[in-house]
Amino acid sequence: MTEELRKTYHEELESIREAIVRMAGVVGETIPRGTEAFLSGDLAEAQRIIEDDDAIDAMSVELEERCYQLLALQQPMASDLRAITTALWMNAEIERSGDLMANIAQATRRVYGSSIGPRIRGLIAQMSEEAARLVRLAVDSYAEGNSGLAVALDDIDDRLDELHLDAIAAIFESNREHAFDLQVGVQLALVCRFYERIGDHAVNMGERVRYMVDGWLPEHSGALRAQARLAEFGVLPDETS
Amino acid sequence: MTALVVALAVAAAGAVAVLVVGIRQRRLVNQHLDRISNRVSGAVAPASRTPVAAVKRLETVLEASDAERQLRGTERRYEAALEAIDMGVVVVDEDESVVYCNTSAGWYREGRHSEAVIAQKIDDLIHEATRGERFTETVTLFGPPRRVLFVSALPIIDNDELSGAIALIHDVTAVEHSNAIRRDFVSNISHELRTPIGAVSLLAETLIGEHDPDVIDSLADRLRVEAERLADTVQDLLELSRIEHGDDTEFTEVVIGDVVGGAHDRVRAAAAQNDVTIEVEMPDRDLLVRGDRRQLTSAVFNLLDNAIKFSNADGGDISVAVAQAHGHVEIEVRDSGIGIPRHDLDRIFERFYRVDRGRSRTSGGTGLGLSMVRHIAANHAGRVSVTSIEGEGATFTMELPLMPDTADNAPNPVNDQSASTAPAAPGESTAAPAAPGKSTAPAERTA
Numbered sequence: 001m002t003e004e005l006r007k008t009y010h011e012e013l014e015s016i017r018e019a020i021v022r023m024a025g026v027v028g029e030t031i032p033r034g035t036e037a038f039l040s041g042d043l044a045e046a047q048r049i050i051e052d053d054d055a056i057d058a059m060s061v062e063l064e065e066r067c068y069q070l071l072a073l074q075q076p077m078a079s080d081l082r083a084i085t086t087a088l089w090m091n092a093e094i095e096r097s098g099d100l101m102a103n104i105a106q107a108t109r110r111v112y113g114s115s116i117g118p119r120i121r122g123l124i125a126q127m128s129e130e131a132a133r134l135v136r137l138a139v140d141s142y143a144e145g146n147s148g149l150a151v152a153l154d155d156i157d158d159r160l161d162e163l164h165l166d167a168i169a170a171i172f173e174s175n176r177e178h179a180f181d182l183q184v185g186v187q188l189a190l191v192c193r194f195y196e197r198i199g200d201h202a203v204n205m206g207e208r209v210r211y212m213v214d215g216w217l218p219e220h221s222g223a224l225r226a227q228a229r230l231a232e233f234g235v236l237p238d239e240t241s
Numbered sequence: 242m243t244a245l246v247v248a249l250a251v252a253a254a255g256a257v258a259v260l261v262v263g264i265r266q267r268r269l270v271n272q273h274l275d276r277i278s279n280r281v282s283g284a285v286a287p288a289s290r291t292p293v294a295a296v297k298r299l300e301t302v303l304e305a306s307d308a309e310r311q312l313r314g315t316e317r318r319y320e321a322a323l324e325a326i327d328m329g330v331v332v333v334d335e336d337e338s339v340v341y342c343n344t345s346a347g348w349y350r351e352g353r354h355s356e357a358v359i360a361q362k363i364d365d366l367i368h369e370a371t372r373g374e375r376f377t378e379t380v381t382l383f384g385p386p387r388r389v390l391f392v393s394a395l396p397i398i399d400n401d402e403l404s405g406a407i408a409l410i411h412d413v414t415a416v417e418h419s420n421a422i423r424r425d426f427v428s429n430i431s432h433e434l435r436t437p438i439g440a441v442s443l444l445a446e447t448l449i450g451e452h453d454p455d456v457i458d459s460l461a462d463r464l465r466v467e468a469e470r471l472a473d474t475v476q477d478l479l480e481l482s483r484i485e486h487g488d489d490t491e492f493t494e495v496v497i498g499d500v501v502g503g504a505h506d507r508v509r510a511a512a513a514q515n516d517v518t519i520e521v522e523m524p525d526r527d528l529l530v531r532g533d534r535r536q537l538t539s540a541v542f543n544l545l546d547n548a549i550k551f552s553n554a555d556g557g558d559i560s561v562a563v564a565q566a567h568g569h570v571e572i573e574v575r576d577s578g579i580g581i582p583r584h585d586l587d588r589i590f591e592r593f594y595r596v597d598r599g600r601s602r603t604s605g606g607t608g609l610g611l612s613m614v615r616h617i618a619a620n621h622a623g624r625v626s627v628t629s630i631e632g633e634g635a636t637f638t639m640e641l642p643l644m645p646d647t648a649d650n651a652p653n654p655v656n657d658q659s660a661s662t663a664p665a666a667p668g669e670s671t672a673a674p675a676a677p678g679k680s681t682a683p684a685e686r687t688a
Binding site: 021022024025026028029031032033036039040117118119120121122123125126136139140143 | 352353354355356357358360361381382383384385579580582583584630631632633
């Protein structure tokens with residue numbers, strides 16, 4: 001009886017992991033799809049992306065509930081507990097990345113009709129590819145429990161950050177040359193920021209994967225720094241509580 | 242006395258116990274046989290309690306297991322057939338649990354990223370199909386690489402009852418691609434021919450009844466320009482058709498330096514006019530290919546002409562590098578122009594394909610140049626490929642097989658650094674044919 005229960009419990013854990021990978025697949029596909037709609041001014045496709053985001057939200061809510069159910073009914077411990085909390089985090093990060101692509105789809109409408117120069121278009125295309133690559137790597141690290149890859153995501157994200165800076169500089173330059181309205185410039189800057197944020201979410205996913213595999217918490221380093229600062233002022237950690 | 246009674250009671254209890262165990266064991270044997278025969282025949286066999294009956298039943302079971310073996314053989318053959326077809330197949334029972342899944346479908350079901358999208362789609366459609374109706378959907382995966390998949394699910398009805406569902410996954414990327422080429426070719430050629438014809442007829446109409454000699458001059462001049470444009474298109478179409486059919490090709494020993502030099506001379510004026518500088522880097526020694534000199538010069542000319550046309554408005558730099566690599570010569574033309582969107586990369590070698598139709602009139606080309614380059618390369622057992630980042634320029638590389646003695650006599654590659662053999666940075670199109678966004682111009686894609 002207990003063995004049977006345990007089996008379904010582990011099956012459910014595995015099934016949650018699979019659902020996370022699937023949801024990430026759907027969101028990962030939305031990145032090139034949304035970028036193509038944005039760059040080609042395809043309003044119909046942009047609308048479909050906005051609508052499809054509801055399906056992603058629904059998947060996310062269902063997944064969250066399944067995680068809570070496992071937590072409540074099975075009271076998992078150690079690595080199982082970490083697997084479930086990681087799934088909850090991954091779920092949130094993926095869902096948010098999906099929202100950002102829906103935001104880009106909305107921006108497609110706002111910049112519709114304005115001509116965006118090849119330099120900015122090229123940078124947007126590259127940011128999109130980088131963001132999609134980061135999401136793919138984050139999902140790979142999660143599916144494989146590869147903490148080495150998870151840790152590397154932070155450095156891999158540097159390229160996206162550089163592209164983001166280049167894109168902002170290119171937008172400023174185009175604005176100086178009056179290539180488009182300021183409003184369009186702001187929208188473009190936001191779009192670039194959305195891609196950069198997707199990269200950040202992928203890095204967050206990596207941190208959670210590292211926690212799942214090694215039990216390492218991202219806050220540790222920050223908490224240590226805070227402790228060190230307090231120690232500098234002669235406050236002992238105990239006194240702060 | 243008491244002891245005797247106790248002993249007797251214990252003995253009796255022992256005997257009963259032995260009997261009970263014996264009956265239980267026989268019942269277990271019977272149950273087991275029942276189970277086997279049920280599994281084999283699917284029918285409940287009459288219960289037998291005697292050893293003879295048990296042996297008879299065992300014989301039936303053995304016969305049945307022969308039938309089972311045969312059944313399994315048939316099953317395996319069907320599975321082999323389902324494996325062999327170029328399609329993903331998933332079969333589920335009425336509870337939507339998977340009872341069969343071929344390897345191809347397994348790729349999707351266990352895959353990540355784009356494959357996971359298909360896995361989700363399979364589950365969704367199967368869920369719909371178990372309600373008794375057939376569902377189909379065409380799914381475009383953006384990848385990269387971009388793929389188009391046709392997913393369908395249909396219910397399995399057995400004796401008017403739903404007993405499960407089948408999902409089929411068919412990769413229709415190639416079909417969709419050739420459909421798109423065919424569709425766009427007709428639309429593009431009509432655009433390219435109709436535009437100048439429309440202009441000619443409009444200008445001619447305006448000329449009628451016009452008396453002002455200045456206006457007549459200006460209209461006539463524009464008429465001439467449009468007529469020339471039309472003539473250019475027709476001329477290029479004929480040239481392309483000649484190249485495609487391999488008519489008039491004269492294969493001789495050709496020095497690549499002469500080909501590049503000849504093409505460079507032809508574009509000098511246009512380059513100067515557009516404020517574009519062209520730098521040519523040649524190897525120290527002659528590289529020989531077997532080919533048609535006129536065609537090869539035309540191919541390099543078209544690459545250069547294209548690079549000039551798509552340079553930025555305020556000029557730009559074009560570099561031509563010739564290098565030897567693995568028995569091939571690579572002619573690389575790199576510009577710093579507007580570049581090509583990823584979406585269009587694998588289509589620019591199609592006849593009349595234009596990234597931006599609006600530019601076709603200002604750039605003045607016929608839309609056939611790159612198509613010619615591709616055919617010329619194919620005629621020479623070579624190929625042409627492109628990498629580009631929009632806004633940062635494009636690099637076209639034509640590869641041609643070197644003549645054997647050239648390749649043998651020069652084992653050390655010359656100017657190898659100048660060739661684009663370095664691995665591409667992320668986001669840049671890479672060289673492998675299957676890699677995202679990279680077009681390697683497979684021969685004869687256009688119908």
